[in-house]
Amino acid sequence: MHIDVDTQKLLEATTLRNAIDYNGSARLDTVISKILGSKPEIKNNLKEVIPKIKEIVEQINSLSIERQRELLLQNYPNYLETKKAVEKNEFQLPPLLNAKDGQVVTRFPPEPNGYPHIGHAKAAIIDEEYAKMYSGKLILRFDDTNPLNEKIEYYDAIKQGLLWLNIAPDIIKNTSDDINLLHYYGRELINKGNAYICLCDQNTIHHLRSKGVPCLCRVQSDKILENSDKIFNGFYHQNEAIIRFKGKMDSHNTAMRDPTLFRIIENTHPLLGDKIILWPTYDFAAPIEDSLDGVTHALRTKEYELRNELYKQILKSLDMRIPEVIEFSRLEFEGLPVSKRKLKPLIEDKMVEGWSDPRLPTLMGLKRRGFTPEAIRRFVLSLGITLSETKPSIEVLEAFNRKIIDSKSKRLLFVNDPVKINIKNVEHKEVEFQNHPSIEMGTRKIYVKNVVFISRQDAEKLKNGMEIRLMELYNIKVLQIDIDKKEGIVEYTDNILKENIPKIQWVSEEDLVKYTILKPNKLFIGDSFNHNSLQVIEGFAESFVTTLSNSSMVQFMRLGFCRIEDNKSAIFTHK
């Protein structure tokens, strides 16, 4: 059938582009669907067009990737460009209620009780994006009012994490800086009759709370005001007394049943030492601090939903300004929990390497695995501030990351489970490889004598008499393959580009290093630790890999993107 010039060009350009995207082999089904996407009318004579597409795909696949790249550059340069321009403002958060330009203040309030993870990244990015959107301010406030859990190490880790995410807060402070103010407002609440000292034991408190009945301390609180001085003066010890909000003991919202505002913790605080023992809870500290810090929009995760009434009630009782409170769903990936309760035992029992283990959802772990902060930001913004409880798959983040690292990663050869191939009747040869199929990243030379290694999975498909092409090198005919002994003999045939012969990846015996790739898999299956969460892939890589600096990203053809760990190993990022 006759195909017009436009369609012919579209076919060629699409196939070339696809071939380059897939290491030299365009995929027929992808090409067809792309063509139909750009020219739906082709559907009407699909029967005639498909053989034509097939012909072009075969013809282009028989070319070397360098030639494909050359043709695309010469004839269809606009197909080299990806759609970066569109991505820039791809995702926009919805506007904030009652927000005025130049006056918005948001805050990211982590407790310094662990290493920052993907959930922290989400909160911090949303807080920062809103501050930027309204030319406002972002406060980083360490909510450090529980000396049982907090360590200097964690303050630092959170600062490092934000730095990596390119988040620069306008103000950095600690809730503990304001401990005297918080005590002052605690006294105020008691003086106004909105809070009281409770001396009951924990069981009694729990029991009466579940029944919705007040304890005697509340009933008599007006008469025994001297207890208030005692608690502020250090008379009581841990578990002997707490300060409770006078809420509503029979409220349907259990968060309003006289929650704890202050408790005594006799542990050394990382910043204040042993000076203070009466510490406010998050329920008390958060609204007071937000109000005092000038926060206009307090964004927090949905698990605090029930506590919003309390947040507002505390401020109202003290006649303080009440910020807008906005909720979003917390972020964690399926099979990759962020809770310390689940992760800490893995570290203590040495099931993982530490907080920077590439299997973990910590920022250190994600960084080590090869995720970029740009990808995390785009991913977070793509989720928006919905309240949906579904856990996204990490593959969604991978797709964002791939778009970013693809143009920065050199393509290298790696064969796992290597099978030795002796080549007969061949001259020594030096081949030049492009470091990237479509972007100028220089070239490298590989010297081949008469032995190469191919991966076992490729070797298993070979049969005697079969002709194959060693990628970018030349064609060979299989004489003998012994998978168990991991060796084979082949013979050089020629170096003519032929259609329809399989192309195989190889590593030259003259130019190889033993190389290990660590591949993280899901950390948890259901509720239990996945004992196969780290796969070790051993093989040979071309020695060029040892010239690359640690932390650089590469794409081992066929395997996927990896982050170089040192000159012997890399961590698998994703396909």
Ligand SMILES: [Zn+2]
């Ligand atoms: Zn009581």
